[in-house]
Amino acid sequence: MISRLIYYAVFPLYVVFVMYSSITLDKSLNSPMLIGAGLLLILSMFSDLRYPKKIVLFSILQYALLFVFHYYSQLNWCYSLYIILLSKVLYPIKRMYISIAVGFGTILLYTSARLTYMDVTKYNFLAVISDFLTSLAVVFIIQYIIKTEREKNQLIEQIERETTFYQSEKLKVMGELAAGMAHEIRNPLTTIKGFLQLSKSQNYTIKPWYDLLWNEVERMTELTGEFLEFSKPRITCYNVSPMHDCLQKVISLTEAEARILGHQILYTEFSKDLLVHMDADKMVQVFVNLVKNALEAMNEPGKVTIRLYSSKGWVHVVLTDTGKGIRQADIKKIFDPFYTTKQTGTGLGLSISQKIVQDHGGKLDVTSTEGQGTSFTIRLPLKPLTAAKGA
Ligand SMILES: Nc1ncnc2c1ncn2[C@@H]1O[C@H](COP(=O)(O)OP(=O)(O)OP(=O)(O)O)[C@@H](O)[C@H]1O
Ligand SMILES: [Mg+2]
Structure with a gap:
């Protein structure tokens, strides 16, 4: 949720802020080009939501647009945009060395754009090293967050799977019990039904089969009693x-x-x-x-x-x-x-x-x-x- 807020609210706002700053500070090389690149950059950020399978293509496009945007803005403030984009690109990457390579690549791109409007001085050289180190820290932090989140999701999935399994096992056992119970009760019931039908033709007298019927009723009583006993959850008198x-x-x-x-x-x-x-x-x-x-x-x-x-x-x-x-x-x-x-x-x-x-x-x-x-x-x-x- 927070990451979505950063990518789809903070990032576009920041792009607009850089556009405004660059134009009002009279830094921009070409204002229409800056505005065009900025708008395309915002648009590309939203487009990859619609095409999640083309995420690599969109990431390359976003880096290219950011480079152009940075070039026309001539402002170091674009650094934050690179970092936000980096955090987004790192998300699906599982291997650390690939993440570090992507981190360095991002800073290399940033430095290249920066060198178009900055002199190569000792200060700027040290600033580049500082940027690289910062990118390394960002990569580690993001990898840690991603790993923790992945483990949490796996745990939630496992708990959900187990709950569903136990639920269905419980239902299976209940079903078996109910089916068995119905089957056991049907036998004496069929006998009783048969004799009751027979008694109709004998003037409704059940005397000759009384004992048999009684035994069947007893059997059902015993069966239901045992069944209830079986489903009782606890022992009461320890x-x-x-x-x-x-x-x-x-x-x-x-x-x-x-x-x-x-x-x-x-x-x-x-x-x-x-x-x-x-x-x-x-x-x-x-x-x-x-x-x-x-x-x-x-x-x-x-x-x-x-x-x-x-x-x-x-x-x-x-x-x-x-x-x-x-x-x-x-x-x-x-x-x-x-x-x-x-x-x-x-x-x-x-x-x-x-x-x-x-x-x-x-x-x-x-x-x-x-x-x-x-x-x-x-x-x-x-x-x-x-x-x-x-x-
Ligand atoms: N000591 C034993 N020797 C041989 N078979 C046994 C023995 N005890 C149990 N069984 C077998 O296990 C089955 C299940 O036993 P259980 O006590 O659960 O039911 P039951 O004796 O058939 O019925 P009920 O106990 O309700 O009269 C028996 O039908 C029998 O086949
Ligand atoms: Mg028995």
Whole structure:
């Protein structure tokens, strides 16, 4: 903005000022020629705005017109015009040595015009050296300004690019979630619709299909509940509590189901005092999800082993089953919302669990061997005993 003000307001004004000064001081060699060159110079300054691709041609033209203007004005004051023109020409140049060459060239032109009306004295010779040094300083300052501005623009562009990327990623995830949700809800809805149509021909009685319909409605309720849970932004009830207590609760909640299916849950803990800053209910939900998955993955009577230990400031819980395992190609997908290989699964269990663990500053990892079993590891920051007492 400021540079535009200099090129398109200050520069023309200065040209008019030099014209006026040269004519009134009776210095001009030829007033009509001076006025003509001055007007053309102003015009050329505006023309390169319209033809930005011909900037080199216009720059050469402007230097030539300035030289003629200077020659007819016979005034040293034209120096400022050379400097303004130089700053404009330097703008698109990236290499320093080219900028210095252009700077020296500009002063050479100025000196040549100046020598047409100045004697070669010691004073003038030293003035020429001073002009060259000034041009060098101008080149350095302008290059510095240009470099800083270029870096600033690059940074702004990068931030804009990243913002757009994250925005579109967010929209993509939202879209996937919404599509998955709609797909999951459509199945029970189709069933309900079918039975309602059937009931019309049976005198609107739904008694024979009541249980089926109820199950489908339950499934939708569960699904929407889990979906809402998934989009909840924060965990509300953090406390420092022992991981051992949390796992005890998980075992008491899942033991009966395991026994019915003929499986065993084995639990080994290396310490009962491993404390974690957590929402214990949410953490129980995570482990119940994992244990249920493990139980469902074992077709034959099998074992679910839970190990609790700490290492390097982290509490580790490793949950291993002797189930069918996961194919390497599918392992990346299991944390995707709605990815399921089960007839009645929602595919939200692991994605919700992963989110809860991440909200606690932890990590959920998986390793699996097809036909042998799967191992899920949860890592959470260990809360030191002393810190917990103080808290
Ligand atoms: N322990 C495991 N062994 C083998 N495969 C597993 C195990 N845990 C998860 N998976 C695979 O990951 C998929 C996704 O699990 P996730 O818990 O997210 O959903 P789900 O169990 O299918 O459905 P939901 O949890 O809603 O009942 C499962 O369908 C299954 O294919
Ligand atoms: Mg599950």
